[in-house]
Amino acid sequence: MFVITLTAAISKLHPPHCGPEDIGHCIGPTIWQLAFLLCGFVFLIVGAGGIRPCNLPFGADQFNPNTEAGKRGINSFFNWYFFTFTFAMMVAVTLIVYVQSNINWAIGFAIPTFLMFLAVALFFMGSRIYVKVKPEGSPLTGVVQVFVAANKKRRLKLPESPHLSLFNYHPTDSINANLPYTDQFRFLDKAAIITPEDGVNPDGSAVDPWRLCGMQQVEEVKCIMRILPIWVSGIVYYTTIVHTHTYAVLQALQSDRHLGGNNFEVPAASYIVFSMIGLTIWIPIYDRLIVPTLRKFTGKEGGISLLERVAIGFVLSVTTMLVSAIVETQRRNYALTRPTLGITSKGGAISSLPGLWLAPQLILAGLTEAFGSIGQVEFYYKQFPENMRTIAGSFFYCTMAGANYLCGFLVSLIHRVTAKSPTGNWLPEDLNKGRLDYFYYLFVALGILNFAYFLVCARWYRYKGTGGVAIELANESTPTEKQHIV
Numbered sequence: 046m047f048v049i050t051l052t053a054a055i056s057k058l059h060p061p062h063c064g065p066e067d068i069g070h071c072i073g074p075t076i077w078q079l080a081f082l083l084c085g086f087v088f089l090i091v092g093a094g095g096i097r098p099c100n101l102p103f104g105a106d107q108f109n110p111n112t113e114a115g116k117r118g119i120n121s122f123f124n125w126y127f128f129t130f131t132f133a134m135m136v137a138v139t140l141i142v143y144v145q146s147n148i149n150w151a152i153g154f155a156i157p158t159f160l161m162f163l164a165v166a167l168f169f170m171g172s173r174i175y176v177k178v179k180p181e182g183s184p185l186t187g188v189v190q191v192f193v194a195a196n197k198k199r200r201l202k203l204p205e206s207p208h209l210s211l212f213n214y215h216p217t218d219s220i221n222a223n224l225p226y227t228d229q230f231r232f233l234d235k236a237a238i239i240t241p242e243d244g245v246n247p248d249g250s251a252v253d254p255w256r257l258c259g260m261q262q263v264e265e266v267k268c269i270m271r272i273l274p275i276w277v278s279g280i281v282y283y284t285t286i287v288h289t290h291t292y293a294v295l296q297a298l299q300s301d302r303h304l305g306g307n308n309f310e311v312p313a314a315s316y317i318v319f320s321m322i323g324l325t326i327w328i329p330i331y332d333r334l335i336v337p338t339l340r341k342f343t344g345k346e347g348g349i350s351l352l353e354r355v356a357i358g359f360v361l362s363v364t365t366m367l368v369s370a371i372v373e374t375q376r377r378n379y380a381l382t383r384p385t386l387g388i389t390s391k392g393g394a395i396s397s398l399p400g401l402w403l404a405p406q407l408i409l410a411g412l413t414e415a416f417g418s419i420g421q422v423e424f425y426y427k428q429f430p431e432n433m434r435t436i437a438g439s440f441f442y443c444t445m446a447g448a449n450y451l452c453g454f455l456v457s458l459i460h461r462v463t464a465k466s467p468t469g470n471w472l473p474e475d476l477n478k479g480r481l482d483y484f485y486y487l488f489v490a491l492g493i494l495n496f497a498y499f500l501v502c503a504r505w506y507r508y509k510g511t512g513g514v515a516i517e518l519a520n521e522s523t524p525t526e527k528q529h530i531v
Contacts, residue, residue: 046158048085052078054151098439101126102426106434107176120347123423124332127415128325135321138314178220184433187258191266194236194258201238203231207260211237214249214259220431224264224510229271233263265430268509272428274502275352276440278359279421281495283448284455285362285488286418289369289410290317291452292481293403299393299476300376300400301386311400319404323411331415351424352503358417359499363492365409370485372402373476380477393475428509459484 052058058081063071074082105122109115137157145153204210208226211234215223236258239245244252251257297313304311339348347354380396387395422441429437456472463471463480473479 046085046089046154046161048081048088050151050154050158052082052085053154058082097442098435101422101438102434103175105426106178116346120336120423121332123419123426124328127419127422128328131321131324131411135318135325138321139318142314178431181219181432184430184436187254187262188266188269190254191233191236191258191263193255195233197256198235198238198240199232201235201240203234203238207231207234207237211260211263212239212243212251212257213237213261214245214251215261216250219261221261221265222431222510224261224268226260227264227267227507229507230267233266233270234260237263265433268428268430269433271506272425272440275355275421275424275499275506276444278495278499278502279355279417279441279444280447280451281491282359282362282417282499283444284452285365285492286410286414287448287452288485288488289365289406290320292484293317293369293407295476296373296376296403296481297400298389298395299380300396300398300403302400313400316400316403316407319407320411320414323408324415325411327412327415328419347423351420351427351508352506354416354420355424356496356499356503358413358415358420359492359496361409361413361416363489363496365406365413366485366488366492368409369406370482370489372406373482373485375402377477377482391474394477396477430509459487 058078060072060074060078101123104126105119108118108122110119141153141156144156207228215221237260239257243257245257246252251259293316294313297311297316302311302313303309336348340346343349349357376396376398379398380394383397385394386397389395418441421444422438425437425440426434429440459471463469468480468483469478471480471484
């Protein structure tokens with residue numbers, strides 16, 4: 046942020062000002078100016094890559110999962126994290142953007158730079174009181190070991206009672222919970238078959254972990270394998286959020302953005318705030334009123350299960366697209382059949398439909414995130430093995446990235462397919478000449494198919510630690526434990 050602030054504050058680090066009268070004669074950035082800016086972006090990416098996957102699991106680690114208060118604290122933490130995150134986004138897209146656009150870009154960048162510095166200072170000031178879970182090495186190595194060992198023993202036959210006869214070593218100092226044996230992905234069980242060539246150390250561990258893996262290690266990999274189909278459905282789900290935020294701005298540009306009878310015009314990009322307002326208002330209501338009420342009826346800590354919460358988000362995403370399509374049909378009809386309010390800078394007529402008609406779809410998008418997005422983040426945190434929670438934290442951001450790539454691909458595909466259709470291009474720069482509503486209806490259909498796929502995956506899914514037979518641990522360093530059948 047400091048490097049990016051310098052690009053705006055120091056005249057030699059950015060091109061000279063280019064006004065309307067200079068169009069066609071503007072001087073672009075030099076290679077060194079561009080390199081300096083890209084250097085700031087690289088720092089930003091590396092920093093975000095460290096913060097975003099880790100801050101959620103690190104915050105949740107501050108609660109004790111072995112107590113009732115700790116379990117409820119973890120459930121509320123995800124809600125309130127997104128509440129504060131969204132509130133910060135509201136400040137960023139309103140006050141900070143206003144300062145950048147109307148006062149000074151250098152000051153607009155300096156404010157978040159100072160806030161980031163303050164955040165770093167506060168973080169280190171509290172360092173002594175944090176709960177810090179010690180790392181156990183690369184968790185991905187253990188995942189790869191299971192696949193390699195299973196492949197080496199792929200021709201072996203599995204025993205009739207795997208939970209009794211397979212290698213069941215589990216390190217005593219591991220932070221991972223003991224998992225019951227499950228019969229899904231049974232081909233991975235072959236990684237735990239003991240052969241005469243396999244050696245075992247005095248502490249019970251395998252001599253060659255690339256040839257022999259413990260059943261607990263295999264079950265941890267199964268946890269990840271079960272999550273992947275749910276994750277794929279999340280990518281399609283999040284395209285709704287991406288398109289809503291993108292095209293709502295374009296719809297606002299060609300709608301009546303005046304408030305009341307005055308000349309004040311709401312910036313088109315500011316309409317996204319409705320989504321954030323919906324999310325920030327709903328989270329306290331859900332966390333403090335609805336969850337405790339549901340808990341009394343269902344007996345579940347979160348009121349409803351994690352996948353039920355995600356499912357509600359999927360339904361709301363389809364509803365969001367449906368409402369968006371209906372509103373766009375009205376906006377376009379107003380522009381084509383009623384007097385318009387002028388022309389945009391890109392040549393499209395401005396519809397007389399009030400921009401506030403976009404509020405319902407954006408508020409629904411906020412509620413969609415309150416259920417679907419927060420539900421997915423909590424789902425990944427609780428269902429990944431404990432030593433992979435930072436990877437779990439990155440999974441949702443991978444969902445966002447995948448959704449953005451998918452959106453880009455679908456938009457390009459729609460441009461190419463509809464360009465020669467009788468209705469013309471659905472997504473031209475002038476929305477009045479296109480059929481954005483058809484595009485929304487297409488995503489309604491995709492959302493329904495994705496929801497059906499999600500229901501199949503959810504029905505098949507087994508939550509971590511449930512639905513299996515307990516594995517009897519036989520580590521020499523600890524007494525033999527036998528868990529009850531879960």
